[in-house]
Structure formats: C-alpha cells, structure tokens
Amino acid sequence: MDLDFSKIDGLLPAVVQDQATGEVLMVAFMNQEAWEKTLETGEAHYWSRSRDVLWHKGSTSGHVQKVREVWVDCDADTVLLKVEQVGRAACHTGHVSCFHRRLDEKGEPVTVGRPVFDPKKVYGK
Amino acid sequence: MDLDFSKIDGLLPAVVQDQATGEVLMVAFMNQEAWEKTLETGEAHYWSRSRDVLWHKGSTSGHVQKVREVWVDCDADTVLLKVEQVGRAACHTGHVSCFHRRLDEKGEPVTVGRPVFDPKKVYGK
Numbered sequence: 001m002d003l004d005f006s007k008i009d010g011l012l013p014a015v016v017q018d019q020a021t022g023e024v025l026m027v028a029f030m031n032q033e034a035w036e037k038t039l040e041t042g043e044a045h046y047w048s049r050s051r052d053v054l055w056h057k058g059s060t061s062g063h064v065q066k067v068r069e070v071w072v073d074c075d076a077d078t079v080l081l082k083v084e085q086v087g088r089a090a091c092h093t094g095h096v097s098c099f100h101r102r103l104d105e106k107g108e109p110v111t112v113g114r115p116v117f118d119p120k121k122v123y124g125k
Numbered sequence: 126m127d128l129d130f131s132k133i134d135g136l137l138p139a140v141v142q143d144q145a146t147g148e149v150l151m152v153a154f155m156n157q158e159a160w161e162k163t164l165e166t167g168e169a170h171y172w173s174r175s176r177d178v179l180w181h182k183g184s185t186s187g188h189v190q191k192v193r194e195v196w197v198d199c200d201a202d203t204v205l206l207k208v209e210q211v212g213r214a215a216c217h218t219g220h221v222s223c224f225h226r227r228l229d230e231k232g233e234p235v236t237v238g239r240p241v242f243d244p245k246k247v248y249g250k
Contacts, residue, residue: 001234007174013138013152022147027138027203039232049132071224072234074216078152080224091199099196099205107164109126109197 004077005032011047012077016090019068019082025090026098028057030079042067044081061122063087089116092123129202130157136172137202141215144193144207150215151223153182155204167192169206186247188212214241217248 005012011029018025028046030038033054037045044065048055058064069082091098094115101109130137136154143150153171155163158179162170169190173180183189194207216223219240226234 001228001232008133015140015149015152017149024140024142024149024205026198027140027152039228070228072226072228073151073223074218074220074225075223078223080149093199095199098198098200098203100199101197103126103164103195103197107126 001072002076003032003035003072003079004075007077011049012079014044014046015078015080016044016065017080017082018085018096020084023097024099025083025085025096028055035079038067038081039070044083058086061087063089063122065090087117087122092119094119094122126197127201128157128160128197128204129200132202136174137204139169139171140203140205141169141190142205142207143210143221145209148222149224150208150210150221153180160204163192163206164195169208183211186212188214188247190215212242212247217244219244219247 010031014028014030016025029049031047034045034047044057044067046055046057064086065083067081067083071080089096094117096116100112102112104110135156139153139155141150154174156172159170159172169182169192171180171182189211190208192206192208196205214221219242221241225237227237229235
C-alpha cells in the first residue's frame with residue numbers, strides 16, 4: 001500500500017514493539033526505500049537521520065529485528081512494526097528498550113532496569 | 126528534563142500506549158509548549174501538524190488521555206506516554222487504536238476490529 005512520506009521531508013516514523021511482550025522498543029524513521037526493503041526482507045530497515053544512510057538495524061551488532069506484523073495508522077503516515085528482537089535489546093546502550101528512562105514526580109529522568117548487553121563488546125568500541 | 130526538539134522543525138514524536146493493555150494507540154507530535162502543558166495538566170497535548178495549533182486531545186470529544194507514565198528515549202528526541210484513554214478509543218475513526226489496519230501477506234491493508242464509537246455522534250459531523 002502507499003504511505004504518506006510527505007510530512008517529514010520524505011520520512012515517516014516507525015514505532016517498534018516487541019511482539020511477545022508488547023514493550024515499545026524504539027522509534028525510527030523510514031523513507032520509501034527503507035519501507036520497501038523492510039517488506040522485501042522481513043527485517044527492519046530505517047533511514048538514519050544522523051548518518052544519512054539506509055540502515056539495516058542489527059547489521060553491526062547482529063541484533064536484527066524480524067518483522068512479524070506490520071500495521072499502518074489511519075493517516076498512512078506512521079507505521080507500527082511488531083518484531084522479534086534478536087539479542088533481546090533494541091537500544092544501542094544495551095537496554096531492552098530505548099525508552100528506559102521514566103520521569104519521576106519532579107519531571108527528572110530515572111533509568112529503569114539494566115543493560116542486557118555491554119555495548120563495548122557488541123559494537124567493539 | 127530538556128528534550129531535543131531540533132530534528133523535526135521544533136517537533137518530536139510522542140508514542141501513546143494504553144497503560145492497561147499495552148496497545149499502541151497513536152503517534153502524535155509535540156512542540157515545547159505541548160510538552161510543558163502535558164506535564165503541567167497530566168493530560169496529553171500535542172501540536173496539530175494539519176491545523177497548526179496546540180491540540181488538547183479530547184477537547185472536542187471528551188476523550189482525553191490521562192497521562193500515567195512518561196518515558197524518554199536514549200536520544201531525548203522521542204517520548205512514550207502511557208495513558209488512560211477516556212472513552213477507550215484514541216482514533217478519530219472510533220477505533221481503539223489509529224493502528225487498526227494490518228498488512229496482509231500481499232502487503233494490502235486489512236482493517237481489524239470495529240469502531241467502539243460512531244464518529245458522527247462524537248464529533249457532530
């Protein structure tokens with residue numbers, strides 16, 4: 001189906017949810033090419049806004065996202081991927097979810113949980 | 126805490142998840158004002174990209190989103206709200222979630238579930 005990539009300079013947000021647990025793992029951005037590669041390969045591809053390149057998530061770490069379900073919103077300008085996250089953690093910090101900081105009652109971020117891998121070992125940095 | 130609104134012309138995406146069920150309800154965008162209003166009031170505020178106005182979700186329909194948890198991602202450029210959705214449905218179509226279309230094996234959208242309210246009655250259109 002056709003998506004609306006016009007609202008953010010050729011990009012749209014993709015929400016990534018763990019299919020088994022329902023945990024929201026991350027949000028990334030797709031252009032048309034990333035969208036097509038994701039559907040073709042069954043593995044999540046995004047457009048990296050920081051590096052300006054097509055990004056096959058997990059190509060460095062091995063922690064690819066196997067796409068089990070694809071959902072499209074009412075305006076066709078956002079997608080929801082339900083995935084199997086290889087290596088369990090989606091975040092480059094080693095946390096399961098990029099959303100691992102919760103605001104406390106004062107509005108200050110508190111890190112919840114611990115990394116499940118050591119980024120230095122996975123990324124060799 | 127300070128968020129990074131610089132990547133999308135002063136906006137950042139907010140993922141909205143039903144706190145009770147874990148269902149992803151919608152994605153909307155916030156500017157600094159919407160973010161502050163959300164924290165101040167405990168009800169979700171966004172920036173409407175189509176109408177170019179601050180948008181207190183539910184101000185027309187009564188279906189506000191009571192924010193129970195606020196999470197921030199690793200780059201501080203995306204937030205996750207866990208909410209109690211008054212009226213149960215977040216989508217203007219009357220569906221619980223804006224993500225009510227799933228792609229089938231041919232990549233075609235299939236609507237899953239039925240609206241829980243009649244938009245004509247709620248919005249008077």
